[in-house]
Amino acid sequence: MSARTPSVEGGALHLHGAGAIALGSPEWFTWLADDTHHSFHFAGAAGGFTARKERKQRGQWYWVAYRQAHCKLHKVYLGKTEMLSEAHLHAADLALGAACAPPAEAENSGQ
Incomplete structure (x- = not known):
């Protein structure tokens, strides 16, 4: 059985069978900084x-948000x-919601 990606919903990181961690808590930042954790899903409105946590040129880790829409991968630096x-x-x-809006909505918003 494969491990499920942890998810953030309702102000907490849900670890699928291992409890939850409140966002903003010391445990949240410890979890994010852990070298074994590289992704989570955020359920937003x-x-x-x-x-995803990615290593950049200078060797430091940064988080980036990704969403696929309309055959294109959109990203926002976190x-x-x-x-x-x-x-x-x-x-x-x-x-990301604004960047991923269907083309028809983007055209109609200017009218």
């Missing part, structure tokens, strides 16, 4: 995203672990 507050995750969800 604008559609959600998958967050930043370093200490930046991942609940408000920051919701803002990224809204930004």
Whole structure:
């Protein structure tokens, strides 16, 4: 059986059978900083995203939010672990929601 990706919903990180961690708590930031954790799913009002931890050129880890829509992969930079507050995750969800809006909606919004 494969491990399920942890998910963030309702202000907590759900570890699928191993409890939950409140966003913004010391345990949340410890979990994010752990070298064995590289992704989670965020369930947001604008559609959600998958967050992935990636190593950049200077060797530091950063988080990036990804969502696939209309045959294109959209991404939003989330930043370093200490930046991942609940408000920051919701803002990224809204930004991806706007970027992933169907083309017809984007055309109609200017009328």
